[in-house]
Each structure stands twice: as structure tokens, then as C-alpha cells.
Amino acid sequence: MQQQLLPGFAVPPLPTLENFVAGRNLELLETLRVLTGGNARERFIYLWGEDGSGKSHLLQAVVGAARAQGMNAICTRVPAECAGFELVAFDDADQLDEAAQIELFNVYNRLRDGNGCLVASGTLPPTQLAVRPDLATRLGWGLVYRVHGLDDAEKTAALVAHAELRGFALPSEVSGYLLRHWRRDLPALMSVLEALDRYSMERQRAISVPLLKELLEKAP
Numbered sequence: 001m002q003q004q005l006l007p008g009f010a011v012p013p014l015p016t017l018e019n020f021v022a023g024r025n026l027e028l029l030e031t032l033r034v035l036t037g038g039n040a041r042e043r044f045i046y047l048w049g050e051d052g053s054g055k056s057h058l059l060q061a062v063v064g065a066a067r068a069q070g071m072n073a074i075c076t077r078v079p080a081e082c083a084g085f086e087l088v089a090f091d092d093a094d095q096l097d098e099a100a101q102i103e104l105f106n107v108y109n110r111l112r113d114g115n116g117c118l119v120a121s122g123t124l125p126p127t128q129l130a131v132r133p134d135l136a137t138r139l140g141w142g143l144v145y146r147v148h149g150l151d152d153a154e155k156t157a158a159l160v161a162h163a164e165l166r167g168f169a170l171p172s173e174v175s176g177y178l179l180r181h182w183r184r185d186l187p188a189l190m191s192v193l194e195a196l197d198r199y200s201m202e203r204q205r206a207i208s209v210p211l212l213k214e215l216l217e218k219a220p
Helices: 026-036 055-068 098-113 133-141 152-165 172-181 186-203 209-216
Strands: 044-048 073-076 087-090 117-122 143-146
Touching (some): 026 044, 026 055, 026 117, 026 143, 055 073, 055 117, 087 098, 098 133, 152 172, 172 186, 172 209
Parallel strands (some): 044 143, 073 087
8 A cells, every 4th residue: 555645635734933832842842942032041952863853844944934024034955055044954965965064064154153043953962963964063062962763652642632623533543553553644644634524524425444444545
């Protein structure tokens, strides 16, 4: 079964700091709120963690919050796009070639000298990155946070809470099946849950594992 967005599935909402399920990342979330509020003492933050842990969500959320405060902000993976911005959220800093690493190093220096802010991400902490030593050093100069992905209990709690907001109770066997047989990142899980709610109303059937299987089998 291909695990992709099914026809009719809800497009996940825009990432915000408010709709990020914090789990064990409460301190990090508060730090990012302070940064985008304009009162941060530390203007450089590096996030690391495994794929699907929520790093990209947080970077996009930081940019959205900063823009709401009137800041000129961008979320990108291309150093050349960073010129002129006072807040840069840079995703996948560990995936750059040599030339792009030099460009990001220069972006860091420009932001530092101009009172700008940088929030960057990678899969490993700065000391373990396979990048130029001078760039790794820069990325490690500010605050460094590991982004902890949600465990199954936290994901289940988030799904149950989302179901309650939509006005239905989510059976434990349904959430368990979904975690075992679908993509495990929270936006994808929420999208399936919303599609399942609509599907159950269209078919006038109670939400159950057989109904979920029937929905998932419609994946191309």
C-alpha cells in the first residue's frame, strides 16, 4: 500500500507554534516563541533530530510567527535566497555542498553583524555534522536543541484530542492500526483522521478498523 495523501484527504494546516504538539519539546517551543517576540537574548538556534521529528514544522512556524510581528523572514534550503532577510530559518543545513556551506557561513556572519536571527536544522548536532569546521562551529555557537519526536503514546493522545475536537470518540484499536499501517508523522496521521471522519459520515457507518482499512485501500 502506497502511503501518500489520498484523494479527498484534508491538506494539513499551515505549521504554527500553536499547532505543534510539543511532547518533550516544551522548552524549545518557548524559546522559539521568545525569539519571534523580539525579546530574545540568543538570536541563533540550531535544531537537530531524526526525520519526521518536527524540525521543518518548527522552522516554518518560526517564519510565520516572525512575519506576524512585522519581521522580514524566510524559510529556505538555499543560502543564496537569504539576502535581505532579518530572520532566516534554514532547513537541512547538513545537506549542503561545499559552495553552499561557504554561502551559509557568510549568511551567519551577516546576520550576527546586523542583529539578525538564524534558526537552522540538521539531523545531527553541530559537532557531528559532515560540514566545514568553521560552519559547524558557527552553528554550535548559539542554543542547540534536540527535537524529540513524539512516541506512540503521545501521538495517540494527539489523535484522540483531535478526534474530540471534531466531535467523535476515537477507538483505541483504530488509532493503533493507523500507527502501525500508515506514515508516522503527525500531519499525515491527522489528515487520515479527518478523512476517516468524513468517510464515516458519507457512509453512515461508525468509525472502526474495517472502515479505516476500506479508506486506506483507496490509496493509489
